[in-house]
Amino acid sequence: MGNAELDRYSRRLREAREAGQWSSGARKEICESWGRSFSAGIDVDITAAPLVYDHGAIRDIRREHPLDPLTPMIINTLKRMADESAHILIVTDADGRILWREGHSATKRAADRVGLSDGHIWAEGSVGTNGIGTALATRRPVHVYSEEHIMRALHVWSCSGAPIIDPDTDEVLGCIDVSGTSETLHPATVALVETVGRLAESQLAVRMHERDHRLRAHHDALRHRTGILITATGRVIAGDSTGSLGPRIPVTDPSGFTTLPDGRIGMLEPFHGGFLLHTSAAEGERQPVRLNLLGDGTPSVYLGDRNLALSLRHAEILALLALHPHGLTAEQLSFHLYGDDGNPVTIRAEIHRLRAQLGSTIAAKPYRLTTSVQADFLTVRQLLAESDHAGAAKVYGGPLLPRSESPTLRRERDELEVQVRTCMLRYGTPDDLWAYAQTANGRGDYEVLEQLVTVLPPGDPRALAAHLRLSVGD
Structure with missing residues (x-):
């Protein structure tokens, strides 16, 4: 105008x-x-x-x-x-x-x-x-x-x-x-x-393309590339050869999970300022599960070649499912975890989050593990039954989920601890006893330390360490 x-x-x-x-x-x-x-x-x-x-x-x-x-x-x-x-x-x-x-x-x-x-x-x-x-x-x-x-x-x-x-x-x-x-x-x-x-x-x-280039370089450097490469803002930049995910997925959920366009749940693993997206395994491609739940470290699960850290609640659920291979209902899981104060609704929500990580490895109605399962605490129990004391001492890294207040898991933890300790005192070699003495309970166990001082040569550093612990305990 x-x-x-x-x-x-x-x-x-x-x-x-x-x-x-x-x-x-x-x-x-x-x-x-x-x-x-x-x-x-x-x-x-x-x-x-x-x-x-x-x-x-x-x-x-x-x-x-x-x-x-x-x-x-x-x-x-x-x-x-x-x-x-x-x-x-x-x-x-x-x-x-x-x-x-x-x-x-x-x-x-x-x-x-x-x-x-x-x-x-x-x-x-x-x-x-x-x-x-x-x-x-x-x-x-x-x-x-x-x-x-x-x-x-x-x-x-x-x-x-x-x-x-x-x-x-x-x-x-x-x-x-x-x-x-x-x-x-x-x-x-x-x-x-x-x-x-x-x-x-x-x-x-x-500037965006420069960031993408750096992220792709880190991805390309992986010896075994796993996951689909996602930017911090949710753009898909590598690994989705079919384009089925579209150009962008949501990455704002603080839990680290995301819902994909086809309805599957994906897990986002932080990766050099971006994410690696891991999707649920397809039916017929279920990967074996290996649970590491003994000792003071962070509980974890190996799913194929992926090692995933677990929250205490998720570790408890997997331990209970490993103990009950035929499965548990939400009500039964709730009882095992919380006793009479449990709420099945809470369990269903936790299972939903856990399935986002493990996909079809966990089935429903009842909840159960659908693939072969190796759990360190079950392995120790089996080794003890086979009188493989050295093997049990090597695998036993400490109490089962020591922070768990689950009535069932506390009972399992206490029974396993008693079995391992008794076995080590009765049949353990000096090496077995020393391995047990490195666990949370064995570190200050007076009877175990005394036996180590007795069976080890006086100049053995392990005998000196056991003697020192006894002195400190006094």
Whole structure:
């Protein structure tokens, strides 16, 4: 539009507003913005945008914002134009809060009166239709002229805004805006602002590709590549040859699990700032399970060639399933874990999370392990039954899940401890006794230490260590 056309357009809008016919004659995108603004309860007579950030906090907020590294380029590209044409240049965050402002001094003073300055918010829900808020709401560049603003105080202003969209997350990061009085800001300014916005997005894309390259290099260096490579923001960048996952999966669940497009549950393993996605094993491809539940270390499960750390509750469930190969109902599992105070609903939720890690390895109705199972505590029990004392001493790394309060597992733990200790005292070689003395209970066991001092040669370092422990115990 030329100046005469803009004047006629402005007059037509003013007359329509005075007649209460807001939508009469306005552009479609402006009418839609007015609708959102009135739905938000905007008062046309407010005189300035709200202040939401104290000026003293702006510096730290800027430093933490993802657009901070790009603002020198944005400002250097547009500042001279803004100065020479008596405009101001603004960069906001995704919520329309102004973080940076440059431009003509006199125009900045006028802008201060309406809150076009650092720390003020210009979202549509705060001030109605404007170049910043409407660009953010629509994710498109927009020019808002004079009477198109909801606020009457802005009818001497025009503004051109363009959103900046992160190519990594597809989320809006902020907005670039050039504002000035309605007589000086040409509608074509929006094309310039849009170009600078696209330039900022291209810089973000370069940085994204550099991160992807580093992540792929770490993945390529794996001797045995397992899992599908996912960025920290959920983009699939390697390992999905069929493309069945699509370009992106959700990675925000703090539990580390995600629901895939086909309904399967996947587990996300942190990997050099990104993730390795492990999906459930297919039917007929179940991998053997090996449980490491003895001793003070973190309990874990080997599923094929993957070693997964287990929470105490998940370790308890797997131990109980290993003890009951024919399976347990949720009610039975609950009783074994909590006694009469158990809640089957809690068990079902835990099983759901555990199946996300182990997939079809755990079946339902009843809950049971569907593949071959090796558990260190069961191995020790078998070795004792076969009188393989040396083997039992080697495998026994300490009590079964020592932090578990499960009535069933406490009983199993105590029985196994008594069996191992008795066997070592009766039949154990010095090496067997010394291996048991390295466990949590054996370390301070007076009878075991005395026997070690008796059976080991006086100069044996193990005898000296046992004697020292006895002395400390005294």
